[in-house]
Amino acid sequence: MTGSARGDTPGGGRYGERVFPPGQAGEAERIDFGALAYDDTTMARLWALGVGPGWRCLDVGAGTGTVSRRLLDEARVAGVLAVDRDVRFLTELPTPGLDVLEADITAPDFAPGRFRLVHARFVLMHLPERERLIAKLSELVEPGGVLVLSDAIDLTNDRTPSTPYATMMRAMWHGLKAGIGTDVSWVPSYPHLLRGAGLVSVAAEVHVPPLTPGSPISRFWADTWERGRAAMLATGLIDDADVDAAIQYLDSNDCAALSAGMLTAWGWQPEEPS
8 A cells, every 4th residue: 555664574574575565666656546545544643643843753754745835725724743664655755744764663762752733644554463552552642642543444345236347355465464464454453452452532533435446545555466466376266367457447437336345443541641
């Protein structure tokens, strides 16, 4: 998806490089298509939570930095630390107030400080030890601050109509789990895990962007399938013709399917007793 801050995974290389190499031509554009599909929803939630002037923010798996820069430009926060395992897209456009840290959030010594907002989008679904990492991220939230986590939820199931899109999504999740370690099945447990980490006033919501010809999310999935073709073919669930048919389906007026949703959950670090 759009973020990356994960450790090594079997067969996937350093945070899945063998499936989505950061240096491959067009990878930044693929990430930005995902950002275009979800950034407005992310920012609306952050504004609703009160993020604004004076806040110090940590953006985990910041990708190309679209959310980090909008926090600075639109929410007028005091500063953002953008963290990723590969920061090439973050350093291309230096921005006042934006600090960049190349780091692995799974490392035992990852301790960049405490922040009023800690945000991670499309990151934790790629990582093992999710409960430990959520607890770790919650510890980076200062008293009175908020942890906001967003990840994908798969809306295909046994009753989903058989369309080229549904066929491809099943193969994609299967291939990414085998190749990178991605697992979205546990994402609906976010609120429970946030409460278990000691956060309060926990809540969640889901956003599903429409799949329309030429839309950012349609272009994101088409690029993702093309770049992840080998991993999906390795599942044995599809062949090259299926990939081509699904990409064509996304760009047609016959497309009638639900994109993967984005579940966002948040919880507040209790204020310290006065």
